[in-house]
Amino acid sequence: MTIEAPETKIVETYRVACDGGEGALGHPRVYLQIPEGDGFVECPYCDCKYIHKDHVDSAA
Structure with a gap:
């Protein structure tokens, strides 16, 4: 049994909303x-x- 890696999203704002997308x-x-x-x-x-988006290289 394998566990899927969490999703990663690149965003343009510093405030985001998450609802699980399901x-x-x-x-x-x-x-x-x-x-x-x-x-x-x-x-x-x-x-x-x-x-x-301004931190893609350093946060990955």
Whole structure:
């Protein structure tokens, strides 16, 4: 049995919303703030990683 890697999304804003993307099978919508120093944030529900476009090279 293998576990799929969490999804990674490149975004253009420092504030993002995540709902799991599965419709009724997702999770409650949460709003996440990407710290400008780190350049990324991970959703506490689904572990999706959001990387700001200006930090793609350093946050990967």
